Amino acid sequence: MDILKILLVALAACISVVVVSQHRPEFSLLLQLCAVGAIVLLTADAVAEVFAQTKDLVSFAKINSEYINILLKALVIALCGRVVCDICADTGNRAVAACADMACRLSIMLLSLPMLKALVQLATELIEG
Numbered sequence: 033m034d035i036l037k038i039l040l041v042a043l044a045a046c047i048s049v050v051v052v053s054q055h056r057p058e059f060s061l062l063l064q065l066c067a068v069g070a071i072v073l074l075t076a077d078a079v080a081e082v083f084a085q086t087k088d089l090v091s092f093a094k095i096n097s098e099y100i101n102i103l104l105k106a107l108v109i110a111l112c113g114r115v116v117c118d119i120c121a122d123t124g125n126r127a128v129a130a131c132a133d134m135a136c137r138l139s140i141m142l143l144s145l146p147m148l149k150a151l152v153q154l155a156t157e158l159i160e161g
Contacts (some may be wrong), residue, residue, distance in 0.1 A: 038074050041067060059121055068115055081089055106140045 045067030053060040086104065092099045113136030120129035 033075070038071055041070050041074065043069075061119070064122065066118055068119070099150070102143055102147055106143055109136055109140055109143070112136075 045063065049060045049063050049067075052120060083104065086100055087097075089095075090100050101115055116128040116138075117133045120126070120132060
């Protein structure tokens with residue numbers, strides 16, 4: 033992943049949004065979405081590498097892969113949610129951003145309940161055992 037390319041795309045997008053919003057504000061959101069798409073494409077290889085390295089780590093450490101999958105899903109939800117919430121806030125839709133943020137947090141909580149259950153079971157076994 034070439035971080036300089038990503039940062040230059042982000043910087044160019046920010047400058048473009050400021051310039052475009054002065055003349056044609058209706059295109060600024062579209063420009064932001066295109067920039068987000070470009071950055072996601074530029075980071076796709078790095079994301080794939082993270083998943084591959086995590087898979088290797090799980091098999092090496094003999095960790096239950098279900099828990100790692102939950103953590104990775106939570107990470108993806110958090111990152112995507114942050115981008116969407118920031119875009120909503122930038123367009124002046126703070127209420128929508130707050131609701132989207134709440135939905136992401138609830139989704140992560142629901143996703144993590146099996147891990148919490150396993151942790152409680154382990155603690156109970158250690159206390160009783």
